[in-house]
Amino acid sequence: MNDPASPARNRIHGAGGAFERALGLPFFNVAVAIVILYAVFTAITGETFNTVNNQITIMRAAAVFLILGVGQTFAMTTGGIDISTGSMIGVVGAIVGSGLELGWMDPIYAIPSAILVGAVLGAFNGFNITVLGVPPLLATLGTFVAYRGFTQYYMGVNLVTGLPDVVVAVGRATVLGLPISVIVALAIAALGWFVLNRTLYGRYITAIGSNPSAAEATRINVKAITASTYVIQGALAGVAALVLMGRLDSASAAMGEGVELHVIAAVVLGGTYLFGGRSTMIGTLLGVYLIGMLENGLIQTGAGFFVQRIILGLLIIAAVALQLQQRRSGPG
């Protein structure tokens, strides 16, 4: 508190030029990483990486991660985490997919029902976390397993196919060369940015993650707001499930497996604190792109799926370690 260094730090920041201000941005690291990796992959692959088509391929693959990343950013801002996103996608795919295939519902209900089923799955997480007090990591680890188990039980080895045009369009159609899924993801990210930076909701989740008892002492309904971040994450898992189903024109018991790793890695790499209280939607956007680019570049340079997993796992650890380092050396 009476840190003698703090006035000096104030001075540095207060009088800082554009470069110093850029250094202070939470997503500075990820922006630098993108520039470096981009140059490296372009050099190694001899220009196949650096093409418009390939960039669209990256974005198309990353759209699902961005949609989920917005919800993950909200949950993480409160100091929480949701690792059940991939399993929620599985359940939405199973219920909505089979409902469409068996003719239980009209295709016009595909989109709203996917969002609704996702929101209900997310609400269960929110209930367990805020009402029962189960720590977010364990609450969503539980549903990570249970939701996937449900999907496998329900689907078995079956595959839902022949989905209606509206769902396929969400995954495959393009507008002016840009996939609709990418446009939807960017629109959700823009909305997420607005909510995080310009509304009471953004302020309140930040306050909750920063100091729950401070938030509790005001009129903020800490439990309801915290729970709502998991409902939003669930609803967005519904949207992500539509994109995946549409892209593959099918749904299987394995749909969405492993996406949670990409999403968490992207959000943390983007500069959002895993411990809550500080978050950046632009960082999440950049983090998602970084992960997408990394996977794409690794495939092009011949590294296989398993190598990608190794790198992804280590990246999460590195990103968190870096945050801990910054947290010790600086305020906030």
Place this chain on the structure above:
Amino acid sequence: MVEVGSPLLEVENIEKRFGGVRALRGVSLSIAEGETVALVGDNGAGKSTLVKAVAGVQPADSGTIRLRGREVAIRSAKDAGALGVEVLYQDLALANTLDVAANVFLGDEPLRLKLGWFSVPDTRRMDAETAATLDRLRIDIPDPKRPVANLSGGQRQAVAIGRTIHRGRRELLILDEPTAALGVEEVRKVLALIKSLRDDGQTMIIVSHDLEHVFQVSDRIAVMRQGRVQAVVRTGEVTKTDIVRLIVGDIEDAVA
């Protein structure tokens, strides 16, 4: 000395047990409107327990609390807040990663667009009103747009007090160790702030270990010992030595 009015807060026979421990053994204390009462006592004397009972954080087991002569039930912090009783805790209930204005207005923002949780706060108005409040309290914060984590302990304490004041005069403001863990200059500023609140007629209870500070800002001193109010004395009529003797139990004085 500040002119003192009719009783604002009266607690009578407050009892609080934690298992077999009688933390409060029939505490009675009366605080007049506009008065600043310091609550002193050794560790475990019951200061915090009494404050938590009045603040509703840990409601009392028995006894009565009257506010302006009317008996009130304080069963939760929300009850206390609704009655205008506010506690500023030692750990400074600030959201560290938000800026000064966001903290001052947290949960009570003026809105530019009303949409429930997704309302858009009027940040320009918040900044202007915050600057005015800080000015009025003579609190100097060079860059209020930065997260409060970057502020010094004294500035943070000032922001916490400023936040409370900004939301309108409280019936009763309880300051829990307001000068603990602060530097010399910061202590001076926080004490000046407390004095200006007192001059404005704010009724306050100040819990403190530091008798020097207690003597600077209080009208009366209530000494607690072993779960009871041992003595209540006028600050101007005693010496620090008297208070120390009351705290350690050398004098078995009656309530003055």
